[in-house]
Amino acid sequence: MGYxxxxxxxxxxxxxxxxxxxxxxxxxxxxxPRARVGVYVGPVWSPFWYPAPWPYYPxxxxxxxxxxxxxxxxxxxxxxxxxxxxxxxxxxxxYYPAVSVCPQGWLPVLPEPSAPPAxxxxxxx
Numbered sequence: 001m002g003y004x005x006x007x008x009x010x011x012x013x014x015x016x017x018x019x020x021x022x023x024x025x026x027x028x029x030x031x032x033p034r035a036r037v038g039v040y041v042g043p044v045w046s047p048f049w050y051p052a053p054w055p056y057y058p059x060x061x062x063x064x065x066x067x068x069x070x071x072x073x074x075x076x077x078x079x080x081x082x083x084x085x086x087x088x089x090x091x092x093x094x095y096y097p098a099v100s101v102c103p104q105g106w107l108p109v110l111p112e113p114s115a116p117p118a119x120x121x122x123x124x125x
Contacts, residue, residue: 086111
């Protein structure tokens, strides 16, 4: 019986010791295991421990001023060219090409919505 009693005491001691290590190491599990214990078959390609992962840093905040509002520039209408005028003869009371020669000189007039004349006459001064 002496052998059995001593074996039971050793088994009980080892069990209590393992239980004490497990309870004492509970706070270490909050950060994950740092070492691994196991049986490996074949070559080991990685270290037995893993370094702590890098902390997560959020991307930097980039603050840009708002874009200025668009600027609209109203452009003036271009001045009408000489070809856009009709030519009126006061003495004949009609427009070119109905009157081919005007003794007093031609008077340039802005066109009206009716049909425009074909070409501009030579201006007489």
